Amino acid sequence: MAELIRDTFFGYSLRLLFGSRVLSHPDETDLPMVWQKAVHEKQATPTSSGANSIHEETHDDPPNGQGGHGTIDEKKHRSTPTQRKGSVASLRSAVTVVDAAGVSKQDSEKGDDTLLVGWYGPEDPDNPQNWxxxxxxxxxxxxxxxxxxxxxxxxxxxxxxxxxxxxxxxxxxxxxxxxxxxxxxxxxxxxxxxxxxxxxxxxxxxxxxxxxxxxxxxxxxxxxxxxxxxxxxxxxxxxxxxxxxxxxxxxxxxxxxxxxxxxxxxxxxxxxxxxxxxxxxxxxxxxxxxxxxxxxxxxxxxxxxxxxxxxxxxxxxxSASNILYRRAKRLRKATGNTNLRSQSEIDAAHMSKRDLAVAALVRPFTLNFQEPIVLALNIYIGLIYALLYIWFESFPIVFIGIYHFKTQLLGLAFLGVLVGAFVTIPPFFAYLYYVQEPMYNERGELRPEARMPVAIFGAVLVPICMFWFGWTSRESIHWIVPIIGSGLFSIAALLLFNVVLNYLADTYPVYAASVLAGNDLIRSAFGAGFPLFAGGMYRNLGVGWASSLLGFLACAFIPIPILLWKYGERIRMSSKRARHDFD
CATH class of the missing domain: 1.20.1250.20 (MFS general substrate transporter like domains)
Known part of the structure; x- marks a missing residue:
C-alpha cells in the first residue's frame, strides 16, 4: 500500500507535511545498501530519455576518457574498499557516487563532473515500464x-x-x-x-x-x-x-x-x-x-x-523524467553531492528561456503547418470529430421527430454507437496480437506505415455509416436499423484514433507532446464549430441528404491513409523532425 500511494498527490501531501520519514524511498532509508548493490552489479548507459538500456560493465577495467554518457572511471573513485562496503560518509565525499541510480560520468574530457542519474537497473521497480x-x-x-x-x-x-x-x-x-x-x-x-x-x-x-x-x-x-x-x-x-x-x-x-x-x-x-x-x-x-x-x-x-x-x-x-528528477534531488540531499543530475535536468540546463517558450507555446502550432503528415492526419481526425458532433445533432430530429421517442429516452438511441465500440475490442485485440505484434522488430519497434491498413478499413466505414443512417431513418423502416448503422461509426472512429495517435507518437517521439496537443486543438476546433449549423443543415436538406453530404465529405478523405501507407515513409524520410531509423 505504501508503494502504491507514495507517488500520488496524497503521498506528496503527507511527505510535505511530515518529511521523508513518511512513505520513504529506498534511497532514503537504506542508502548504503542501494550503493553496495550498484557498485557490485551493473552500470547504466542512459539513453536520452532517462535510461532503460543497461549493459554489463566490470569495475576492474572501466573505459577511460569517455565523453558524453561514458561510464565511471573507477580509478577516480576516492573512497576505499572499506568505505565502499556501505558507509554513507563515503558517499558524501565520493566524486562518483556509484551506479546506485544508474549514475554515469558526463563529459569527463571537458572537465564536467556531472553525474547522470538513471534507473537502478533493467528491473528498477520505480520505472513505470516495470510496474x-x-x-x-x-x-x-x-x-x-x-x-x-x-x-x-x-x-x-x-x-x-x-x-x-x-x-x-x-x-x-x-x-x-x-x-x-x-x-x-x-x-x-x-x-x-x-x-x-x-x-x-x-x-x-x-x-x-x-x-x-x-x-x-x-x-x-x-x-x-x-x-x-x-x-x-x-x-x-x-x-x-x-x-x-x-x-x-x-x-x-x-x-x-x-x-x-x-x-x-x-x-x-x-x-x-x-x-x-x-x-x-x-x-x-x-x-x-x-x-x-x-x-x-x-x-x-x-x-x-x-x-x-x-x-x-x-x-x-x-512520467519517467519526473521520477528520475525527484530521485536525483533525493540523492543530492542524501549524499551532499551537487553534481548528481537527471537527464532532463541536463537537457534543461542547455536550453534558454526562448527555447523553453518555443517548445511550450509555439511548437504545437508550427508542427501542424510545417509537417505534411501532421497536418493531414490532424485535419482528418478533426473531420471525424466534427462528424461525430454534427451527426449527434441529427438524433433528436430522427428519433423524436420521426420515431417519436420520448425526450428522456432519446439517449437510448446513442447506445448503438456504444455497442459498436465494445464489439470492436475482441477482434481488434486479436488483430494486434496475431498480426501486428509479430511485425515488430527485435528492438520492439514497428514502422508507422505498417499501421495504416487498419486506418484504411476504418476510413471506408465512415461514409458507409453516414449513408446507412441517412437513408434508413424513415417511418417505414424500424428504428433499430439506423441504430445498427450508427455502430459502424464507433468502429471506424476507434480504429482511426488508435492508428493516428500511435502513428504520430512513433513518427515524432521527440515532439510527441506538442504533436498530440496540436491534434487535440484541431479536432476540438472542428468539433466546436460544426454543431452550430448542424440543426439547420438537417432541417433544410433532410436527414437523407444531410447525412449523405457528410458521407461524401468522408469519402474525400479516404485517400489520406492510403497515401500514407504507400508514400508515408518517403514523406517521413524527407522531414527533419520525423524519426528515420525504423528498420
Missing part, C-alpha cells in the same frame, strides 16, 4: 475514468439545450454555444497543460489532480449561472481546465507500456473517449426530464468529484 500488471491496470482504469469524466461534460449539456434556450431567452443555436465553448476550451487547454506535464519539475500527476480539482469546483458557478454570458464563460473555463487528460492520456499509457503493448491501452482509452459523448445525452436526458438543465451540470460535478477522490489517493506519477 506489475495489476498496478499498470489500476492506473489505466483511473486514466479511463478521468477521460470519461471529462468527455461526458460536452454531450451531457446537450440534453439541457432547450431548457437553456427557454430560461435565458436565446435561440437554440445560441444555447448550443455552451457545447462549443466547452469543446473549444478543451482544445486550447492542452496547448498549455501538455507542455507543462512534460517538464521534469512538474510531471503529469499534479497537472491532472490540480486541474481536475478546478474542474469540479467550477461546476458550481456553472450550475448556478444567472445569465447566458456567465454560463458560456464558465463552460469554456471548465473545458479548459479539464482538458489535460484528453491530450496526454495517451502519453500516460505510453509511460507504462512498451510500444508493442501500447495499442491495447490506447484502444481502451479510445473506447472510453467514445463512451463519454454517447452516455452524456442518456444520463443528461433523465436529469433534464426529472429536474431541469442545471441538473446535468450537477451530475457532471458528482461524477468528476468521485473521480477526483479516487485519483487524489491512488493515481501515481508516471
Amino acid at each position: 506489475s500488471s495489476r498496478k499498470k491496470s489500476w492506473v489505466l482504469v483511473q486514466t479511463l475514468l478521468l477521460t470519461f469524466s471529462i468527455y461526458i461534460g460536452s454531450a451531457i449539456y446537450t440534453a439541457g439545450i432547450a431548457g437553456v434556450s427557454q430560461e435565458f431567452h436565446v435561440s437554440i443555436v445560441a444555447a448550443t454555444v455552451g457545447l462549443t465553448t466547452f469543446v473549444g476550451g478543451y482544445g486550447l487547454g492542452p496547448m498549455v497543460w501538455s507542455p507543462l506535464s512534460e517538464l521534469p519539475q512538474v510531471g503529469r500527476m499534479p497537472i491532472y489532480i490540480i486541474t481536475l480539482a478546478l474542474f469540479v469546483v467550477l461546476q458550481i458557478p456553472t450550475a448556478l449561472s444567472t445569465n447566458y454570458g456567465m454560463l458560456m464563460a464558465f463552460r469554456f473555463l471548465t473545458g479548459f481546465v479539464g482538458s489535460p487528460i484528453l491530450a496526454t492520456g495517451g502519453a500516460t499509457i505510453a509511460d507504462m507500456y512498451s510500444a508493442k503493448k501500447r495499442a491495447y491501452g490506447i484502444t481502451l482509452w479510445g473506447v472510453t473517449a467514445t463512451c463519454g459523448p454517447v452516455m452524456g445525452p442518456l444520463i443528461g436526458g433523465f436529469a433534464t426530464h426529472a429536474k431541469d438543465w442545471r441538473w446535468t451540470i450537477w451530475e457532471l460535478m458528482w461524477l468528476s468529484g468521485f473521480c477526483f477522490i479516487v485519483l487524489f489517493f491512488f493515481f501515481p506519477e508516471t
Whole structure:
C-alpha cells in the first residue's frame, strides 16, 4: 500500500507535511545498501530519455576518457574498499557516487563532473515500464475514468439545450454555444497543460489532480449561472481546465507500456473517449426530464468529484523524467553531492528561456503547418470529430421527430454507437496480437506505415455509416436499423484514433507532446464549430441528404491513409523532425 500511494498527490501531501520519514524511498532509508548493490552489479548507459538500456560493465577495467554518457572511471573513485562496503560518509565525499541510480560520468574530457542519474537497473521497480500488471491496470482504469469524466461534460449539456434556450431567452443555436465553448476550451487547454506535464519539475500527476480539482469546483458557478454570458464563460473555463487528460492520456499509457503493448491501452482509452459523448445525452436526458438543465451540470460535478477522490489517493506519477528528477534531488540531499543530475535536468540546463517558450507555446502550432503528415492526419481526425458532433445533432430530429421517442429516452438511441465500440475490442485485440505484434522488430519497434491498413478499413466505414443512417431513418423502416448503422461509426472512429495517435507518437517521439496537443486543438476546433449549423443543415436538406453530404465529405478523405501507407515513409524520410531509423 505504501508503494502504491507514495507517488500520488496524497503521498506528496503527507511527505510535505511530515518529511521523508513518511512513505520513504529506498534511497532514503537504506542508502548504503542501494550503493553496495550498484557498485557490485551493473552500470547504466542512459539513453536520452532517462535510461532503460543497461549493459554489463566490470569495475576492474572501466573505459577511460569517455565523453558524453561514458561510464565511471573507477580509478577516480576516492573512497576505499572499506568505505565502499556501505558507509554513507563515503558517499558524501565520493566524486562518483556509484551506479546506485544508474549514475554515469558526463563529459569527463571537458572537465564536467556531472553525474547522470538513471534507473537502478533493467528491473528498477520505480520505472513505470516495470510496474506489475495489476498496478499498470489500476492506473489505466483511473486514466479511463478521468477521460470519461471529462468527455461526458460536452454531450451531457446537450440534453439541457432547450431548457437553456427557454430560461435565458436565446435561440437554440445560441444555447448550443455552451457545447462549443466547452469543446473549444478543451482544445486550447492542452496547448498549455501538455507542455507543462512534460517538464521534469512538474510531471503529469499534479497537472491532472490540480486541474481536475478546478474542474469540479467550477461546476458550481456553472450550475448556478444567472445569465447566458456567465454560463458560456464558465463552460469554456471548465473545458479548459479539464482538458489535460484528453491530450496526454495517451502519453500516460505510453509511460507504462512498451510500444508493442501500447495499442491495447490506447484502444481502451479510445473506447472510453467514445463512451463519454454517447452516455452524456442518456444520463443528461433523465436529469433534464426529472429536474431541469442545471441538473446535468450537477451530475457532471458528482461524477468528476468521485473521480477526483479516487485519483487524489491512488493515481501515481508516471512520467519517467519526473521520477528520475525527484530521485536525483533525493540523492543530492542524501549524499551532499551537487553534481548528481537527471537527464532532463541536463537537457534543461542547455536550453534558454526562448527555447523553453518555443517548445511550450509555439511548437504545437508550427508542427501542424510545417509537417505534411501532421497536418493531414490532424485535419482528418478533426473531420471525424466534427462528424461525430454534427451527426449527434441529427438524433433528436430522427428519433423524436420521426420515431417519436420520448425526450428522456432519446439517449437510448446513442447506445448503438456504444455497442459498436465494445464489439470492436475482441477482434481488434486479436488483430494486434496475431498480426501486428509479430511485425515488430527485435528492438520492439514497428514502422508507422505498417499501421495504416487498419486506418484504411476504418476510413471506408465512415461514409458507409453516414449513408446507412441517412437513408434508413424513415417511418417505414424500424428504428433499430439506423441504430445498427450508427455502430459502424464507433468502429471506424476507434480504429482511426488508435492508428493516428500511435502513428504520430512513433513518427515524432521527440515532439510527441506538442504533436498530440496540436491534434487535440484541431479536432476540438472542428468539433466546436460544426454543431452550430448542424440543426439547420438537417432541417433544410433532410436527414437523407444531410447525412449523405457528410458521407461524401468522408469519402474525400479516404485517400489520406492510403497515401500514407504507400508514400508515408518517403514523406517521413524527407522531414527533419520525423524519426528515420525504423528498420
